[in-house]
Amino acid sequence: MEFELDDDQQELQRVVRDVVGRECPPELVRAVVAGSADGDDLWTTMVGLDWPSLTVPTDDGGMGLTAVELVITLEELGWAADPTPFLATTSQYLPLVRECFDGDARGSRLAGVCAGRTGTVAFAADTARAESDDNGGVGGDDGGWDLHGTATPVVDGDRADEIAVVATLPDGAPGVFLVPGTDLDADRAPAFDGALHVADLALDGVRVDAARAATGPGVAAGVERATHEALAGISASTVGACRRILELVLAHVKDRHQFGVPIGSFQAVKHMAVDVYVAIERARALVHFAALAAAEDDPRRALAASMAKAAAGDAQRLAVRHGIQLFGGLGFTWENDLQIYVRRAMVGELLLGTAAEHRAWVGHTALEALPAPADLSEGATP
């Protein structure tokens, strides 16, 4: 048991923190939101540093690291409210392709990510279906598929080079279909975090040939496993945004004087800040656990992923509420950078299942696994 980052992981954290602090200041995020800049230079920097290839196996040209290194990186990017397609490419698209495809379909995409191509996942098993097109479909009977339905909300669905659509097959099982972004009718959807792209996809009429489809018996498990990494990834991003909120708050309450003293000397203020800190530590521990469980293929990986998402949700709830409150009126302005990270923290809560949904899943799953009822009742049921 070694539940602390090792030296290499700490070094990675330092490097990412340094680069992101320099290359992704609040001014850049503001400019992206205002439409006067895009994050392309930042993305180019990240690709130049090989960050997208972090978890690509070395045989496929990547750095061969694990989900732990990925969540370390994503926490720092959440801290900076990163406007690039890094989150969806590395924590959604990459794991899904790695788990569900093989041969050239897999190899070419992993190599593509290393070279800076972007991707995302439309988790749309509830709203999208795939039908075999061999009974008169557009492309003849080459084993291809026609997609129907919609997918929403898809992070980076309007700008990713390729979208991996999880849709339901005629037999009810999930399939994964790789669709070039240019083949899709995607509308960027309004979202309160303007630095994050979210899109609604219309899938009717999209045709996917067999080489781009994963429909075999192992796909359901692959989708599950990829989902665990996606949950760990977005949770790490939320934790990072919460950490940024806390940092801003701490700097403010040390600096702001009222009644002749820094307001950070008041216990009411201290205790709220500590509660935010504890919530962040709790969430980060579970994010690392989720990443480690995925990396080591531990049987608790599904439980860990949902726990991480729920705890990240709890952390953002407290960080946002206490964060704005502790800034007082100064926190209620557009000029204050706090709003940038408040948006990034809260947007994570609303995607891929809320804290309440994941907590309920954890509770249900654990209660179902309990041994048969003991004879405790003695007719005392209320």
Place this chain on the structure above:
Amino acid sequence: MKLRFDDDTEAFRREFGDWLDAHVPDEAVSAERPRSTAHIPAWARDWQRQLFDAGWLVPGNPPEHGGRNATLVQQFVHLEELSRRRIYASYNPQGLSIVAPSILGYGTEDQKRRWAVPVLRAEITAALGMSEPDAGSDLAGLRTRAVLDGDRFVVNGQKVWTSGAHDADVILAFVRTDPDAPKHKGISVLVVPTDTPGLTRRPFGSIVGPDDQDFNEVFFDDVEVPAGNLVGPLHQGWRVANGSLGHERAMIWLGFAERLDGLVTDGGAELRARGLDADDRMVDWYGGLLIDTYALRLLGYRGLSQTRRGTEGPEQSILKLFGSEAEQLSTLRLLEALGPAALDPDRRTAPLDPLGFDSWSASWFERYLRTFAGTIAGGTSQIQRNIIAEKVLGLPR
């Protein structure tokens, strides 16, 4: 980062587990229950002495002090294994975890032989005399006075909350020996036998009930204590206090983790038995409880890794704060959800653990009340928040 202990550590765990399987006293033997934290029934004295002799009582100690020079991680695994099986190595926990290590750490060879080893071997029991009516969170403000007069100290004053004092053979008392020095610098530590003339112990009931008597007021009225009972240098008691309370700091969270585990097990069984396992509120409660339980263990493991590497910092204070509050709120939510079914103060909520404390299977009401030991004793949650705010977050005093 790794999710598992290495093979050597697991081999150590198995060795201890095998020993426990072969030696744990059976239920019939353990029928006589302890009545306070310094009352050890005869069978439990035998049990503790067996652990001592086998080097399994405090594995980090050398063999002559009940151990086997175990590493930090081995010591942790030992505690984890006891906790997992709900086994108590000693029914005089403050003797085992605070008094004996303080004397072993700061005392003379003679003092170790006279008090530390007998406490570890359960030949005598000990209480810890720290808190006073006016010195709680502000412990360094303690006023019980000890005046050196030739070869003895004369002690006057009062302690309170002194757990188990009425059943203890000795009290490790923190006393003021230099009233003119700054408050942290005039404190000394004395071993005071409880049968010394002038020492009066008055046990009092806890909020659980008038018969739940563990706390004591202890009055010192010209109590004469030999100068040889001074532990550590004169006026250096604050160092001993910090050392004493620090002994278990790296692992104190295990107690909270253990009780959260108890809630997971006993609370889950309760929900099942009452058909509440599909109730949305209770599913939410159970999910949150599991998340807290995992998070506490993970943070504890992280702390253990840091301690082992020597990078331990003040952030470990969150373990007590988080663990105690998670336990308290979670117990309260279950109690509320059960409604009238939780009224009976005598209904057990889990099978009695023959080698555990009876209070841990008591009614939900009592279990809730007892969670306040976690949020009040050893530095209240408010003090913990102040410490974290100042030492970790860097906020001004």
